[in-house]
Amino acid sequence: MLVAAPASGQGKTTVAAALARLHARQGRRVRAFKCGPDFLDPHWLALATGAPVHSMDLWMTGEADCRARLHQAAATCDLVIVEGVMGLFDGTPSAADLAERFGLAVVAVIDARAMAGTFGALAFGLQNFRPGLPWAGVLANRVAGERHAGMLKDALRDPAQWLGGLPKGEAFSLPERHLGLVGAGEIGDAMARLDAAAAALAETPLGQRALDALPQLCFDDASSPADAPTPPWLAGRTVAVARDAAFSFIYPANLDQLAALGARVAFFSPLAGDALPACDAVWLPGGYPELHAEALSRCTVLRDALAVHAAAGRAIWAECGGMMSLFDTLVTADGTAHRMWGLLPGRVTMQKRLSGLGPQQLDIGALSLRGHTFHYSSCETPHPVALRTAKPGAVQAVGIGEAVYEQCALRASYFHAWFPSNPEAAARLFLPEPLKGAHAL
Structure with a gap:
């Protein structure tokens, strides 16, 4: 799946890392990727999965590189998570382009603070702005309580799109500074924060969703390019x-x-x-x-x-x-x-x-x-x-x-x-x- 949002700062990294940590704790093999150029969010995704996190960008890294990395992950893992960049449709190419190209189901994370009915409009717009975009549903972030969550769910045209709400919580907030998030390696309780986020996510429909309900990444050997041998231009250096x-x-x-x-x-x-x-x-x-x-x-x-x-x-x-x-x-x-x-x-x-x-x-x-x-x-x-x-x-x-x-x-x-x-x-x-x-x- 692709964890996306209408804008930066909505909580994509928290949700993506929490979802990865939740399934990794349950013994599943999880790989995570980051859409677009980014050095900081991958630190948190790597901590959650225990594996290196590579960037995917249809221009910078190229479609063939993205396809090869997804092919390898699909062959060896139970769950592949790609965290989006900025808003779902921002940039050329965008996270939506990546989802469409490879059939990644979009989970839209929306910061729902000070919001009720407009939540439904945002969710509907994200889902329908580009017809045919693979879609998993919408998750509300920073929800004030059960009553607030109910208002947000009722605002959706299709209640089946509701993937739950994460509460506001200092226990799993990820600190920021200029350039982005603080690296996971600089925070002594980084894993505890991810565990707290995973525990909160486990109470939501997204955290409880069976993996076989998600689209499957299907590649045959012909569709995944083999790595061309690289001449050893730096051999012995x-x-x-x-x-x-x-x-x-x-x-x-x-x-x-x-x-x-x-x-x-x-x-x-x-x-x-x-x-x-x-x-x-x-x-x-x-x-x-x-x-x-x-x-x-x-x-x-x-x-x-x-x-x-x-x-x-x-x-x-x-x-x-x-x-x-x-x-x-x-x-x-x-x-x-x-x-x-x-x-x-x-x-x-x-x-x-x-x-x-x-x-x-x-x-x-x-x-x-x-x-x-x-x-x-x-x-x-x-x-x-x-x-x-x-x-x-x-x-x-x-x-x-x-x-x-x-x-x-x-x-x-x-x-x-x-x-x-x-x-x-x-x-x-x-x-x-x-x-x-x-x-x-």
Whole structure:
């Protein structure tokens, strides 16, 4: 099923994770996926299922990738849950497009606070806006009590569409901050919150619904493309990957792709004071360096090691938050300026509003790498721009898209890359040859 909503902030992640946890506790095999680009919601879904959570987007990851992952999940699991993105019909492609393409039954989650009869109008509109959309029903979130739940159910034209209501509950609320939910690994009682949500959901018709009442994902071998072998362009090379609370925006599929390219991955934690592992290339992923700026500014040994690594002509790919740590200065939301690692000249300043959002592609020679951008900061630097990303289907243009800075084999950008979209282009990020004017490997 696809857990969707009329908008962001309705409780999709809570319901999707609670449903996954409920069935996993009952001994069923559950896999969860996240529609669209997202690093944070998958943390909660992974905690609920005990399995990696991959993104699905008909543009960024591609239909063939989505089909292959759903095929594998259908072959090995009892329940497949896909959490939607934003509102059901938002974006191109949308969560509704994904549901329609693969026959995923839609569960609509609606925040029903301060609402009664309009709940029925929203539910009817979501179900009927696109004729033929697979549909499971509607669940009310943040319900005030039994009387309120009764009013919401009575507002539905078809009572059979009622999947129940979840009460307002601090015990299973998922905390938020800028960029989205707080990661499950940063909260000591994360599993307890999911268990509380699962217990509440168990009292609803959705929680009690038999799995055989849901549509079945049916694939034959011919309809699921086999993975084409990837040339080992990174064979024999070690890629050091920063991974901790400051650098946590890592798609599991990107790590899988590095392995498929032949690379050995060595993780290290800047916040824990880890030394830079012996490596041929470094990946500094996105995350929350602004929340840990003071600690990162003290990582002088790592800073010096990265400088030596870059001076030796070895590759560094710094992505969004990873790039932020490489500038001279990071100014946090309270106006405090922190000295950072100084491999790039200039400063990064946190803003109150989003500075970049949406799908992007990076053309490296004739190769096109897909991904997205999502950040609250802006950077000021005299460093020249080597390349720029572009919106899907557009061409790179001066002053449009995210800048890609290149200094020898150091590359940095706000662009978040989805490596499987073009393994050869992804390999380029970790090789010493310049990106600009790249030729086929």
